[in-house]
Amino acid sequence: VYESHPFDFMLAHNIFIDTVSASLYACSPRSLGATDQLRVYSLANPEQPALRATYNRNDKVHDVFVRNDTAYCSSSFYGFEIIDFSSGDNNWQNISELRSYPYQGYNHSSWINEKGIGVMADETHGLPLKVIDTRNLANIRVLSVFGPRMGDTTSVPHNPFIKGDYVYVAYYLDGLQIYNLSDPENPVRAGFYDTYPDPDYKGFAGAWGCYPFLPSGRVLVSDMQRGLYVFDVTEATRVDTLPVANAFSMNPVPATAYLDLSFPSTDTGAVAVTVSDMAGRRMLHQKLEVFPYIIQPIRLTLPGYWVPGSYIIQVQTAGNLYKRKFTKR
Structure with missing residues (x-):
């Protein structure tokens, strides 16, 4: 157990641990008298985390996905940034960014698969999720947009997580949404469960967290009003039950x-x-x-x-x- 000093670390909006480099990334961290957009701590000695780097270039980093010292940053109204922290000691490098894209709002969170295909969520009512291609860092592209109620101003996504060919999304009033991404230009909804059966409204309620990485394959969903759900998604993620993608x-x-x-x-x-x-x-x-x-x-x-x-x-x-x-x- 590590208890930080208030001058070092008091709170953060979110954290991500890069297990390969044993580093902790803290989004919008705050200490007594100081706030940063992003901090990177070494966990080489877990009992004494050491600050490796701070990042304060653009807008607030609301959330981050990290793989091999590369941070994919959801940077609020600034957009989407990719930062290389492999050099450490504040020698970071901004290697790419996406400043303008269709249906742009408050860039809230993202998740990237092993092939470089990701899903990006703008936490803005009425705006859909985006499938992005980060394989060419000189040209990050939006491949498609999707969502359960396109254009409805009471619909807003929160957090996407990719496992295999599927993205699992905590979608506030629309509950848990599961989409097949085997064709990233054509996402297909594979399953859903509305954890918020009350009337929809332009606000924030319902499912705001999910976790699809349990060894059992079950998916956890945390709902702001109704607590914890545990789902068996076997039927939704069976390939032979995938809906026809090209249907009107x-x-x-x-x-x-x-x-x-x-x-x-x-x-x-x-x-x-x-x-x-x-x-x-x-x-x-x-x-x-x-x-x-x-x-x-x-x-x-x-x-x-x-x-x-x-x-x-x-x-x-x-x-x-x-x-x-x-x-x-």
């Missing part, structure tokens, strides 16, 4: 105020969306911007004056026409 989908059904559409399209520019009633009268026609992702997420607002009943929606891309019936309450 819409949620919620029945719909009330909006309709979330998800469909495959590598087109850029715009797609045409048309809604007609069952008599064939055109109720809505819009051209909506799409992004260069495999799966397009679009939220369609349904006017309040539309009468409850059945409608036909058509989505025209450069290569496909999707046509479905839906019910409005």
